[in-house]
Amino acid sequence: MELKISPNNSKLGKIPNISTVPVADCIECDECKDACYALKAYKQYPSVRKAWKNNSQLQRLDDRSIYAGLLIKWFDSKKKKPKLFRIHVAGDFIDQISLDAWIEVALSQPLTKFLAFTKSANLEFSKIPSNLKIIHSQWIGKEKLNATGVNAWIEGDSRIPKDAFKCEGGAGKNTLKCDTCKACWSTEKDVVFGIH
Numbered sequence: 001m002e003l004k005i006s007p008n009n010s011k012l013g014k015i016p017n018i019s020t021v022p023v024a025d026c027i028e029c030d031e032c033k034d035a036c037y038a039l040k041a042y043k044q045y046p047s048v049r050k051a052w053k054n055n056s057q058l059q060r061l062d063d064r065s066i067y068a069g070l071l072i073k074w075f076d077s078k079k080k081k082p083k084l085f086r087i088h089v090a091g092d093f094i095d096q097i098s099l100d101a102w103i104e105v106a107l108s109q110p111l112t113k114f115l116a117f118t119k120s121a122n123l124e125f126s127k128i129p130s131n132l133k134i135i136h137s138q139w140i141g142k143e144k145l146n147a148t149g150v151n152a153w154i155e156g157d158s159r160i161p162k163d164a165f166k167c168e169g170g171a172g173k174n175t176l177k178c179d180t181c182k183a184c185w186s187t188e189k190d191v192v193f194g195i196h
Helices: 037-044 046-059 065-076 096-108
Strands: 084-087 113-118 132-137 150-154 191-193
Touching: 037 046, 046 065, 065 096, 096 113, 096 132
Parallel strands: 084 113, 113 132, 132 150, 150 191
Antiparallel strands: none
């Protein structure tokens, strides 16, 4: 098996990214699974489903060092290292071992900034390197995740901090893409998203 890394997508623009199976590879998704944007693509496109299942199987191998090794090999094969990389457009860290694999990858690739949104607040995030930004996803109507650092909020949530910035991006032709904005890779302020 080999990793399936996408070179871009309609919202990110030209930012390489990896996904796993939505819902099955998510923790704490009972409230959001019915509105999951990634689940729609997973069900609609057989090639997407195959790629994300493949990545999920690699992430779940008994010997998890294989997963980290394949990721590092992918980065090392690039003559021009990506400046930005998005972890889990679909899916999440399924346990501490999967988070630790990404920490290892980020440490091995100091020229790349990594970004992941997560609902896995009970993992140990104290060893996150400076080039790996973790944003904790909050959900309307759900008790706030006990997470320190930057949070992502859904527009309309009464708990959004006053200094949070609103993402102006989207998947349409005339909307701002992540590869133009890049704010989430370095923000220290919470971010607000419309449901997408």
